[in-house]
Amino acid sequence: MNQVQVHSLFTDFDIDLFKAGKHFRLYEKMGAHLTEVNGVKGVYFAVWAPSARSVSVVGDFNYWIQGEHQLNVRWDASGIWEGFIPGVEKGTTYKYKIQSNNNGIITEKADPFALYCEHPPQTASIIWDLDYKWKDKKWMDTRKDKNGLDKPFSVYEVHLGSWRRNNEGKFLTYLELADQLVDYVKETGFTHVEFMPIMEYPYDPSWGYQLVGYFAPTSRFGKPQDFMVLVDKLHQAGIGVILDWVPSHFPDDAHGLGFFDGSNLYEHPDRRKGYHPDWKSLVFNYGRNEVRSFLISNAIFWLHQYHADGLRVDAVASMLYLDYSRKDGEWEPNIYGGRENLDTISFLKDFNEAVYADFPDTQTIAEESTSFPMVSRPTFIGGLGFGMKWMMGWMHDTLQYFKKEPIYRRFHQNDLTFSMTYAFTENFMLPLSHDEVVYGKQSILGRMTGDEWQKFANLRLLYGYMFTHPGANLLFMGAEFGQSSEWNFEGSLDWHLLQFGYHDGIKKCITDLNALYKNNPALYEKQFHVDGFEWINYSDSENAVLSYIRKGNNEKENLIIVANFTPVVRDNYRIGIPTKGKLTQIFNSDSTEYGGSGVVMTKPIKIDKTPWNYKEFSAELVLPPLGVTVYKIS
CATH class of the missing domain: 2.60.40.10 (Immunoglobulins)
Structure with a gap:
């Protein structure tokens, strides 16, 4: 009955x-x-x-x-x-x-x-409800001033299950994280956290990228309202929250979306479009209207009900191309004979238009690893409509460069300078993400060359170069203190390393770089615009030195950056300066506080009326070994 x-x-x-x-x-x-x-x-x-x-x-x-x-x-x-x-x-x-x-x-x-x-x-x-009394009104009312493209975006990427464990080796709860993680992010100065997927997933080794509960925070760490507390407390601390979102594929677990009603309901019925060979998972049917409503509703849900400040969309490249990870004969061209998935393109445009229509003070960020055009350009001019795109080319070229012995770096200057040929074609976020510290790639520290001192000096140099390069920044947890081993999702970060000076120095360096980034508009006001960057000298490959200017709206606040990619101190190194005055060093990655050798210029440096590097003025500097230095003009 x-x-x-x-x-x-x-x-x-x-x-x-x-x-x-x-x-x-x-x-x-x-x-x-x-x-x-x-x-x-x-x-x-x-x-x-x-x-x-x-x-x-x-x-x-x-x-x-x-x-x-x-x-x-x-x-x-x-x-x-x-x-x-x-x-x-x-x-x-x-x-x-x-x-x-x-x-x-x-x-x-x-x-x-x-x-x-x-x-x-x-x-x-x-059966549950989402009743909760939010206390983040101040943040929500003003977050448009924190989430704009002309604002600082320094993102701390976190896997909640392995950031830290309790004394028994068990997960911290959302409520415990609301105390410990919030305090830590505030201490180190990141502007945002990005959570790897927190939506319910059945299989821990997937790290959350194989979802079955698209509208449910995983119960591994507590109840839905407990996750709201975590977001709420981050907001109260002035920290934005970005969520990883996975509309690209889903697992075929018996209780999940696959073959839902005895038919290919959510997944595309053609295996050439509906099955992902890399992840052995199912792919959404982006051409089915009801599926589009499901996915876009899910995106809106996290922004609406959980006050998320942005969505980082996973594996966009796998969605865009019909031949992604497929051999000849395993895919079918679109109606124009091309390899682009036209349904996906239409879906992503609808998704971004819907998000920005309802939540104009948030950001969508694409993990897109190809040269697909106009990913972060508005839909009304033909773009996909994302706010930002991960700069995978910069990540790959830069890490390859830092693996090379300094004596050979003069032959590979292009690995660093090439990014500037396309840096302003998109609104790029520079990622050193979880994908770079797994599957035998080593930790970021482990990619650095040289003896112990040089490895840490190279790491500080990398971070200094990253934070002064145009674009927003993302750093995976553990990299901020020089985690020496690869990431292990089954355990905790190696927090004990902070008792050692070099690792503590990396953390202090990152903390100061975050402050440098947030306190100097020249590093963020035009971070996605060609007017925000100017080379001083990119061709000194013999010395492996780069020098450049970062610019904001007020030219009096412009910064001079010089990076020495060898362990040799460069005395009397002259660079061109666009104006007269004095240079004051405001950051030096070689500071003894960070574990460096202490080649620091503490006194103001006179700017001479000596033309150099096609500039009217110039100054002589002492460049620290494997160091990046930042100067203000006064």
């Missing part, structure tokens, strides 16, 4: 939007909602399963018996099954038992819109 009452949260307009791929608040209708109907408390359920013959809600409340609570299919051919079940309470576990029209196949699925999930390896959804 069916104990489900006819009830709906959908209007005809909702259905029209859903079918058109334009309903971006589906989470307000779909899923399980605690509500009251005719004075009776219970839960309204709604699930999309157009190929279903019947859909039952099974769970704690009915001993998981199929058929006890069958939902009603809507009359409008939307494929939505819905109904109200009295007496079901918050905290109840449940799934959908779906009998398909396709040969009677029966699937048992978690709710795609579940707000909370059981702790893996358990797979049920949990």
